[in-house]
Amino acid sequence: MEHVVVVGAGMAGGRTVVELREQGFAGRITLIGAEEHLPYDRPPLSKAVLTGRTDNTILPYRLAELPDVELRLGQRAVGLEQGTVHTDAGPVAYDALVIATGATPVRLPGAANQRVLRTIDDSLALRDALRPGLRLVIVGAGWIGAEVATVAARHGAAVTVIEAAATPLGPLGTEVGGHAAGWFEEAGVRLRTGAAVEQIAEGKLLLAGGEVVPADEVLVGVGVRPDVGWLEGSGLVLERGVAVDGHMLASWSPEAAGRAAGSGPVLAVGDCAAWWSARYGRRMWVEHWDGAQSSPAVAAGTLLGLAAGKGEDELPVYDPVPYFWSEQFGRMIQFAGLPAEDSRLVFRGDPTARRAPDARKAPGWSAGWFAPDGTLTAIVAVARPIDMVAGRRLLEAGARPDQDRFADPSVPLKELLPT
Ligand SMILES: Cc1cc2nc3c(=O)[nH]c(=O)nc-3n(C[C@H](O)[C@H](O)[C@H](O)COP(=O)(O)OP(=O)(O)OC[C@H]3O[C@@H](n4cnc5c(N)ncnc54)[C@H](O)[C@@H]3O)c2cc1C
Structure with missing residues (x-):
């Protein structure tokens, strides 16, 4: 594996390049991005950029300083054949391909x-x-x-x-x-x-x-769709996004698999990846910052593991509890998990409390979704970030916290963590 091509120069594509280098990949990397910009952070666009606090959200990846990294910005991938990405500036051959083309608004x-x-x-x-x-x-x-x-x-x-x-x-x-x-x-x-x-x-x-x-x-602002139109007809398996397994590896349809033999692995990361979760027993479509930030480490680890001849059970696995945040109307909203069907919603604090006209902060509250067997499956924290810290740990542990104590905002959630 001498040449890794990464398509899509957003956070997930940029991080993939950084992770490949940090995890020890010594070969050539080409990053192809449709925008003219270096990878930048998108959450500030509707917050700090729109308010005028900043014009620049370029991520501190210093890609131009990394050895053997070719940046092809302002170039768009238009098609994929096994072993070759076709762009509007010509074909680019790869030994391994990482797709990071993100999502596009509906x-x-x-x-x-x-x-x-x-x-x-x-x-x-x-x-x-x-x-x-x-x-x-x-x-x-x-x-x-x-x-x-x-x-x-x-x-x-x-x-x-x-x-x-x-x-x-x-x-x-x-x-x-x-x-x-x-x-x-x-x-x-x-x-x-x-x-x-x-x-x-x-x-x-x-x-x-x-x-x-x-x-x-x-x-x-009615949602986004994974930006995978350029892969239609390529033979790569698409399920709304690029269908990948827990190692972020994509697969070819049975008709294309024969042609693909020996053409090098294809992976996907970030918003365009529809990943298989063993935790939830289903495919996940999660278009949030946390996935773009953390899935590239797994993709890079998978590529290096394959190059080193490791077996499937030695490759890293991506299977997080989904998490995102939003800042709106003076409140930080954080959400983690995946509410189970027939969940019971338990509030923690008073969601009807209104902000006093001269108050600096909005009143905080949280809520948890409990499955019928008592497992906490999701949590939202509104202006109460402390609940999210322990809440994510409860979710990751698959905990069944006492619901009466959960509902009492004076009980720190960390006290409900399993010992
Ligand atoms: C305004 C805004 C606010 C947000 N706020 C939050 C928030 O508060 N919390 C949160 O969790 N998430 C938030 N998000 C979501 C988060 O920013 C995304 O999940 C994240 O940017 C996904 O990163 P990505 O690299 O996978 O995709 P993207 O950021 O979409 O990057 C993909 C890149 O690939 C390029 N590309 C697409 N097709 C091609 C092609 N064919 N050839 C070459 N290049 C291509 C695109 O031009 C783009 O530059 C926000 C998003 C936006 C837009």
Whole structure:
């Protein structure tokens, strides 16, 4: 294995290069990225960049200083054949390939005036557009929508958020999401739930049922899709993202497997990887920073293990409890785990408590999802980061903490850890 090609120069692609070098790979590495920028951090785009606190979120990877690393920025991979990545600047042969093409925002019907927020350029352009009185309509009351609404309202924009579901923060379910609805109101943001947008036209949105909502600017934040369109027809197994096993190894369809024999391993990391979790007994699609940060170490370890002739049971395994955070309406929201079906939701603290007008901090609370057998399967912490530290350890341990003590916010969660 002399030449590793990494496609996608976001956090996961950049970290893969760093991990390969740190774990001792001495061969050549080529990093191909569609954007002109060095790998940069995306979470600040809807926070520090949009508020004007910084313009630069380049990650401190110093890739240009690493020996034998070729950066091909501004080049896009357009196809894959066994052993060769085709780019818009020509073919690149590989001995091993790591796919890190991330995810791309879903857009709505209607070409007019539709912004999304994925890149630094999107963020800077949106920041320039924000002004007092701007009628900004945000479609989607998920993470991106709520974070942009927070900043835009502070800029004095007249913000309306339109959400098709009954409550904001869909993945947390209606009971938790219902408590978040008040945060929008508290910030002066108009939240309309149960309203589906059919089309975006010049200066307006058309809702199902015929209603027209006027807008100077529209930001669509209705989720992302793994950016794997360039792999269609290649024979690589795709299941929404690149289907990988616990070692981050992709596979070829039976028809392509014969052609692929001897062409070198293919792996995927970050948002574009749909990984198999032994912990949950299912494939996982998790498009969050934590995965882009931690899956590359496993991919690099797998590649080096294969090159050293290690057996499958000696290769590293990626199987974390999913984790993400969001900062919205003056609150840090952290979520970890995967709520089991038929979970019982147990609150810790008062989710209905409102922030006093002169209070610096929002009241904190948490909630845990308990499976019917008492296992804690997920936890959300709202302005209560201390709960997340012990909460993640409880989840990783597959613990069944006492639910009455869990519900008592004066009991530190670390006291519920199994001994
Ligand atoms: C505004 C914003 C705020 C966020 N906030 C949070 C947060 O608070 N908490 C959290 O946990 N997560 C957050 N996230 C999610 C987190 O940033 C992502 O999970 C992470 O960036 C994924 O990294 P990645 O490297 O896998 O993919 P990406 O960051 O998407 O990078 C993929 C790169 O590959 C390039 N590429 C795509 N196709 C090709 C191709 N064919 N050829 C070459 N290059 C290609 C893309 O241009 C891109 O540069 C946020 C994301 C955004 C956009």
